Structures are given as structure tokens and as C-alpha cells.
């Protein structure tokens with residue numbers, strides 16, 4: 001069983017979580033649709049350590065994880081407010 | 086029957102699987118193909134055969150056909166859901182039909198019939214939709230009810246006393262399998278005979294750009310100049326495109342499969358259930374080849390997990406309870422490059438001489454011949470063939486998706 005540490009609920013089985021994509025700056029609501037297309041569809045998707053959105057499904061809690069996407073090692077998890085300001 | 090087999094049977098010649106000895110890399114090639122999987126090798130073959138372009142190097146970091154080409158579950162079909170997808174895969178099946186003869190190399194193309202099961206009214210509706218699109222495009226495909234399913238594949242458990250009873254299916258009588266390794270070997274051998282150089286153990290590590298073009302390719306064996314570059318690296322697409330500064334609409338996610346011990350032949354058709362996330366067919370050796378959906382989150386390295394087996398078997402045993410006693414022999418994984426609309430990405434990128442063959446997700450083996458042929462045409466003529474235009478790499482920028490999720494989500 002693979003364990004992920006949810007910043008709200010503590011360590012839980014990875015099957016309780018859903019992946020939500022790479023963390024990247026959100027375009028302004030009125031930004032051109034090209035920017036929104038880039039944001040929604042295009043991904044760095046590179047080997048190495050990435051910051052990603054994850055959801056703890058039972059509690060609907062979104063947070064950020066730093067994961068090595070080559071080894072599947074979860075390095076750290078953060079409350080979004082710790083990272084985004 | 087392939088001529089080589091007859092000759093072999095008569096003792097006239099031995100079947101060959103050797104390539105010419107690997108040479109030093111030359112300083113320049115008209116076309117450098119990155120990736121020696123089925124796709125790269127097929128493109129090399131058609132470049133030489135259809136367009137007379139033979140100053141071509143295929144650069145493969147490990148050994149040819151050793152990537153996803155060696156790991157897939159070998160299913161070939163054309164019952165997709167969008168007209169663009171159906172047309173594309175129909176052409177591929179046409180090429181598969183005569184591939185053994187064309188390559189004089191037995192790829193063991195075997196028609197088995199293909200059933201995509203429906204367990205809900207919503208799934209029945211999708212199957213009806215697919216059947217209509219398929220028929221419109223001239224592909225054999227029929228919505229059948231539960232009694233027909235029982236007749237077509239007696240091995241299935243048709244009991245209503247299960248979590249998800251079988252209500253009906255999309256029946257695709259021409260659904261087939263082919264020997265995946267042989268497809269790569271056949272293309273490699275014929276391409277090499279026409280002068281294409283295949284360099285195994287040669288990893289591409291970077292590109293040198295100048296004026297919106299790739300001027301040279303850096304490899305673990307030195308630098309080579311290039312007229313054009315075609316990348317066909319499946320699960321490594323984002324990494325390799327990234328070296329050229331190109332970002333793709335792709336996420337790399339592992340896809341797993343497994344085989345049982347050989348059993349007596351009991352299963353004729355290829356069985357897929359999108360709702361239950363599993364599929365199965367029985368090989369000539371009697372092994373049950375089984376797989377499911379991609380892993381729940383992206384990862385850039387293949388690995389096998391217990392979750393996959395547990396999830397797969399829970400449903401598989403409902404479909405075929407007798408499998409409960411069958412030991413598994415092997416389990417493995419490959420890397421699927423998933424696009425948001427479950428359709429591939431083919432054609433030119435934003436660079437002038439960079440061509441891409443990517444986004445093959447869980448379903449790209451069946452496209453090997455058509456993709457190789459049409460990408461070769463695209464590279465040779467510098468024009469995007471009609472059949473590829475819907476799959477252009479920047480289609481998401483203009484929100485022109487080719488939504489295949491309904492037909493490609495499981496069952497390769």
C-alpha cells in the first residue's frame with residue numbers, strides 16, 4: 001500500500017487521492033483563450049521532481065504535493081496557502 | 086502465405102532476423118528518426134519504399150522494438166467513435182491485412198472478432214453510436230444483444246446475478262491480433278535492406294536549433310546533422326520534444342498488462358469492457374492476455390503494482406469465473422502518452438523540420454502501419470496528408486479536439 005500524507009487528514013492510502021495536474025500559474029479570467037488552452041491542455045510532463053495538485057477525495061480537500069515522477073517518491077505535501085503566496 | 090515461410094518449408098532458405106552490422110554514425114542524414122519502435126521503423130520503411138528517401142538513420146536508445154512495441158497486448162481494430170479516428174484505423178487494418186506478404190515476414194495477423202461489452206444503458210447507447218459511425222465509414226461493426234453475445238462467445242458468464250450483467254456489445258468481427266515484435270522486426274529488416282541505418286544503443290540527448298529549425302541531433306555517440314527530424318518515442322514524447330523546446334498536450338502514465346499460464350483453447354474472441362476496465366484474449370499458446378485502464382496518476386517509469394492485478398481480477402472473474410484457478414505467469418508495464426481527447430498527435434510541430442508521432446496512449450500498436458506510411462508521406466512531401474490533418478499537434482490551441490475517449494479508454 002502506498003501512503004500519502006494529506007496536510008489536512010494525515011497519512012492515507014494513495015487510493016483515497018485523485019491527481020489534479022501540475023501546479024502552474026492560472027491565467028486571468030479575461031486572458032486570451034490561447035492562454036487558457038495552454039493552461040488546461042499543455043504540460044511540462046518532464047521526468048524529475050514536479051509540484052502537483054492532489055485531491056483527498058473523501059474530504060474534497062485540495063493540496064499540493066512535490067513528487068519525483070520518475071521514482072514515484074512523494075517528497076513533501078503542502079497546504080495550498082503555504083505554496084501559493 | 087509469406088513467401089519466406091514457403092521457401093523455409095521447402096528448405097530453400099532460412100528465415101532471417103538479422104540486421105546489417107551497425108556502422109559508425111555518419112555526420113549527416115536527410116532524415117533522423119528518434120525512436121526505433123514499431124512506429125519509427127515503419128516510417129523508415131515507407132520513407133525508403135514509397136519515397137526513395139534512404140539517407141535515413143533510426144536512433145534507438147536501447148534495442149529496436151523494445152519499448153511499448155514489445156509490451157503491448159497486440160490488439161488491432163478500427164471500431165472507433167469519431168469519423169476521423171475510424172477512417173484512420175480502417176486504413177491501418179487494410180495495411181495489416183497484407184503486411185506479412187508486403188514485408189515477406191510473418192506478422193501473424195489473426196482475425197478473432199472483438200466484443201466491446203455494455204453493462205449499462207449508457208454504454209449500450211455509446212455502442213449504437215459507434216456502430217452507426219463505423220458502418221457509415223465502411224467498417225464492420227454491429228450492436229448485438231445479450232443472446233448474441235452468448236452465441237458469439239460462449240465462454241462469457243451471462244448470468245444476471247452479478248454486479249454488472251452483460252446487456253449487449255459492439256461486435257467487430259474483423260477485430261484481430263498481430264505479433265507485435267514481428268511487426269517491428271519486419272519493418273526494420275526491410276528498411277535496412279533499402280539502405281536505412283538502424284542504430285541501437287544510441288540515445289538522443291539534445292537538439293541544436295537555429296532559425297526555427299533543428300540543425301543537429303546530439304546523441305550518446307556524438308552529434309549528427311539532420312535535414313529533418315521525426316520523433317516517435319511514445320512514452321518519452323514530452324521529454325524528447327522538450328529538448329527541442331516544444332511542449333505537448335501529453336501526460337505520461339503507466340499502463341499494465343499480464344498473462345496467465347497456457348490454458349486449453351476456450352476463448353475465441355477479444356473481450357473488452359470499458360465499464361469494468363478490463364480486456365482479455367487467448368493467444369495461440371493458450372495464454373490469456375489481460376489488461377486494464379492506465380494507472381490512476383502520471384509516472385515516467387514503468388512498474389507493476391498489486392492494485393492493478395486486484396482491480397483487474399475483481400471484474401475479470403465476474404466475466405470468466407473459471408479463470409480463478411489460472412496462475413499468472415508475468416506482469417509488466419509500459420508508458421502510455423495520454424492526450425486530453427484520447428487521440429494521437431501527428432504531423433509538423435512549431436519547428437520547421439520537426440515532425441511528431443506521439444500521443445499514442447494505450448492504443449497505438451494498431452496504428453503502426455498507417456502512421457508509418459502517412460508520417461513518411463508527411464516528412465517526404467512536407468505536406469500533411471488529409472488523413473492526418475485532424476490530429477495536428479496544435480489542435481488544442483483552437484479547441485478542435487477529436488474526442489475518442491468513448492472508444493479508446495480501455496481495451497487498447
Ligand SMILES: Cc1cc2nc3c(=O)[nH]c(=O)nc-3n(C[C@H](O)[C@H](O)[C@H](O)COP(=O)(O)OP(=O)(O)OC[C@H]3O[C@@H](n4cnc5c(N)ncnc54)[C@H](O)[C@@H]3O)c2cc1C
Nearest residue numbers: 120122124146152153154157158160289419449450451497
Ligand atoms: C501494456 C500495454 C498494452 C498495450 N496494448 C495495446 C493494444 O492491444 N493495441 C494497441 O493498438 N496498442 C496497445 N498499446 C499501445 C502501444 O504499445 C503503443 O502505442 C505503441 O507501441 C507505440 O509505438 P511506438 O513505436 O511509438 O513506441 P515504442 O515502441 O515505445 O518505441 C519508442 C522507442 O523510442 C525509444 N526512445 C525513447 N527515448 C529515446 C531517446 N531519447 N533516444 C532514442 N530513442 C529513444 C524507446 O527506447 C523506444 O524503443 C499498449 C501499450 C501498453 C504499455
